Amino acid sequence: MVLMQDTLTTYEAAMTDVKNRVNAARSSFQAGMQLLPRDRRDGMYAFYAFCRVVDDIADDSPTPEIAAQGLAEWRQKIQALFHGRACDSITIALLPAVRRYHLVEADFQAIIDGMEMDSIAIVAPDTQTLDLYCDRVASAVGRVSVRMFGDNSDNAQRLAYHLGRAFQLTNILRDLAEDAARGRLYLPSELLAKHGVQSRVPQDVLRDSALQNVCRDLAALAATHYKEADTCMLRSMALGHRAAMRPPQMMRAYYGAIFDRLRAADWKDPSTRISLSGIQKLGLALQTWASQLFISKAA
Structure with a gap:
């Protein structure tokens, strides 16, 4: 297929805008995306920009009604995208990846569904609702990412299931104070009830003496998902998808380190946000690269 010069210029301008968005966000995922070949990396940049913009709509809109309007507009944009029509820099940049990697519209719409849940301030959901939320966001x-990484197998979809939930539960356990300031509380109602936490006011829950026990139980669930995800990654590498597993391995190393620090801190002070320094992130990147090299030589 031959592209006209103005089409190429439009795509290049769109990618420039998308890359600027990614660089401005300083995402922990950026290092993982850098491991990809250019076409896959550009697709991931565009996908990240989409995720970022709908997340900002959910978090920063002054009212739920305005958030709903903004998210509805993105529903229409995604529907048009999967019919071959792009209208802004993000969808223009996404269009080649949608076609090349057989991406699924339902996954994009599910992400928007998750942002809608966020926009109305989730407070102590039941475990089923929490799991649905984790699946969506x-x-x-x-599910989108593993396709762009280069593994369309059922095993890769299982990896997305477990690793996504592990990452989101880690986010929840890390961002307790930040979420409470927004009127959100993602700790499940069943665990709050189990440990005798009566209040459902986010700030009150964070001051409850039983908070540590609630968080330990939720962390145990996250640990199970991490373990299952590790099994899926090893299986994918054994099936010849080593290159496709490099980005998720990098992300898993980063989130796993955060998760380990959270468990060590034991939620004694939920206002202290756990993070990694640049040197620590570099160390994890080198560690991941070395482990991939070892597995490759051992195979």
């Missing part, structure tokens, strides 16, 4: 992201 994290595992759906994983």
